[in-house]
Amino acid sequence: KAGVTQTPRYLIKTRGQQVTLSCSPISGHRSVSWYQQTPGQGLQFLFEYFSETQRNKGNFPGRFSGRQFSNSRSEMNVSTLELGDSALYLCASSLGGASGANVLTFGAGSRLTVL
């Protein structure tokens, strides 16, 4: 079955602009989590959505937001971009249950460069 698909794969923005990233989960997966990966901070959790509701949130400013649609596809938005937002943004999908079988499958990521 198809894996987690993220679009766009690469994008360049300038400071002050906003960006929207998209994630299509594996068919049947209802949970989508977002992570930011940078050389300095590593992998950091942004937020998780399940059945169109934000279920968990990391320690990021309000400029970072997301949503999930009824087909489980998710988008994340970053407004008023700063240079420090340059990163690889990873999306992961899972069945969403509480059991240990709830394993995350990651997409290839969207690499954002802010100039």
Add this chain to the structure above:
Amino acid sequence: AQRVTQPEKLLSVFKGAPVELKCNYSYSGSPELFWYVQYSRQRLQLLLRHISRESIKGFTADLNKGETSFHLKKPFAQEEDSAMYYCALRGAGGTSYGKLTFGQGTILTVHP
């Protein structure tokens, strides 16, 4: 607060040598621990998780609650094991779901 520490940023071994990637965690309860691997130009993927007590690609990891460690081991390293390895923790209680706390990662290089 939960934290995952991978003390070695870089680890180099020769093919056939044993390898151990260290992972220590800080968490007040009983977490779930995972090892994820990222090969060159590939996606981050699950290698193994402690609840499965399985061996994947010759790697094993034992959760030591007393030492709060989850070290990854392989008795005989292969060149194809060269990759970035991340240790990750998910909090217990069934509320963390898709929220993982990752260590900073260890780049393993296996020389021929």
